[in-house]
Amino acid sequence: MIIAGREFSSRLIIGTGKYRSYEQMRSAHEASGAEMVTVAVRRVPLDRSSESFLDYLNPALQILPNTAGCYTAEDAVRTARLAREALQTDLVKLEVIGDQTTLFPDNEQTLEAARILVKEGFVVLPYFNDDLIMAKTLLDAGCAAIMPLAAPIGSGLGVQNPANLRIMREQLPDATMIVDAGVGTASDAAIAMELGADGVLMNTAIAEAEDPAKMATAMKLAIEAGRLAYVAGRMPKKLYASASSPLTGVIR
Amino acid sequence: MKVYVNGEARNFNGTPSLAELIEQLNLPVARIAIELNREVVRRSDWGSTMLKDEDRIEIVHFVGGGKN
Numbered sequence: 001m002i003i004a005g006r007e008f009s010s011r012l013i014i015g016t017g018k019y020r021s022y023e024q025m026r027s028a029h030e031a032s033g034a035e036m037v038t039v040a041v042r043r044v045p046l047d048r049s050s051e052s053f054l055d056y057l058n059p060a061l062q063i064l065p066n067t068a069g070c071y072t073a074e075d076a077v078r079t080a081r082l083a084r085e086a087l088q089t090d091l092v093k094l095e096v097i098g099d100q101t102t103l104f105p106d107n108e109q110t111l112e113a114a115r116i117l118v119k120e121g122f123v124v125l126p127y128f129n130d131d132l133i134m135a136k137t138l139l140d141a142g143c144a145a146i147m148p149l150a151a152p153i154g155s156g157l158g159v160q161n162p163a164n165l166r167i168m169r170e171q172l173p174d175a176t177m178i179v180d181a182g183v184g185t186a187s188d189a190a191i192a193m194e195l196g197a198d199g200v201l202m203n204t205a206i207a208e209a210e211d212p213a214k215m216a217t218a219m220k221l222a223i224e225a226g227r228l229a230y231v232a233g234r235m236p237k238k239l240y241a242s243a244s245s246p247l248t249g250v251i252r
Numbered sequence: 253m254k255v256y257v258n259g260e261a262r263n264f265n266g267t268p269s270l271a272e273l274i275e276q277l278n279l280p281v282a283r284i285a286i287e288l289n290r291e292v293v294r295r296s297d298w299g300s301t302m303l304k305d306e307d308r309i310e311i312v313h314f315v316g317g318g319k320n
Contacts, residue, residue, distance in 0.1 A: 016316040042312060046279075
């Protein structure tokens with residue numbers, strides 16, 4: 001998977017939230033084989049000394065700061081700038097949320113933030129609705145990849161609109177497309193990959209599994225399997241049966 | 253002098269620099285970032301950035317999170 005010229009051998013990007021313990025998070029990260037993890041930016045608590053959450057991450061992991069929790073382009077841009085200053089990375093997973101119940105993205109604010117951040121030299125990875133026209137607009141604005149949702153964040157519903165992902169893949173063959181949000185279990189990740197995604201980003205599906213490390217392994221294998229199936233090229237679907245054995249020479 | 257740190261009003265004697273503010277608040281300095289009146293202040297400038305009355309400071313760090 002290539003993001004802005006940087007190659008990652010794992011096609012899985014995972015989150016760092018909702019785990020029951022740091023140990024559990026670490027073992028899930030390790031099992032997933034992911035090389036990139038996403039983290040959120042928040043105010044430092046002033047009333048207690050807090051240890052650095054980042055110390056619990058394997059230092060070999062690429063950290064991808066996100067703008068989760070932002071509802072305006074302005075807040076997302078401020079958050080991205082702070083993250084870059086603290087981490088010395090130009091990567092940012094841009095999220096501008098439009099609604100609390102669905103956590104659907106505000107495409108207009110997302111685009112506005114993307115334009116500003118690209119101009120400032122950020123490698124922008126935007127979360128957006130699974131819409132081809134928005135995907136094209138974000139790429140034209142200079143985003144390094146497109147990150148369409150599969151289903152609402154944290155819903156675990158799986159790919160709700162496979163046709164849209166397939167259309168985006170076919171119409172934007174050169175874009176790096178990472179399915180972001182909505183995956184619930186391994187088969188969902190495999191489907192996203194079979195539709196031609198270059199990678200999948202997930203958090204809840206692993207963190208809220210009963211055994212996160214096992215689910216992380218399952219996701220890793222599903223993503224590999226789905227990718228192979230996509231590259232292999234599936235057989236066409238047919239309505240009726242087609243015998244696999246020769247029709248001649250059957251005993252009578 | 254009164255400034256707002258992460259939305260909370262805080263009183264300080266004199267005019268501390270950002271670096272002194274961090275020290276007085278007893279915050280860990282590794283991998284945090286600071287915004288003064290909505291503009292990021294680079295780490296190398298913390299010592300030379302003097303605070304003024306009514307300044308608004310945001311100090312952030314990183315937490316576990318995937319989405320929202």
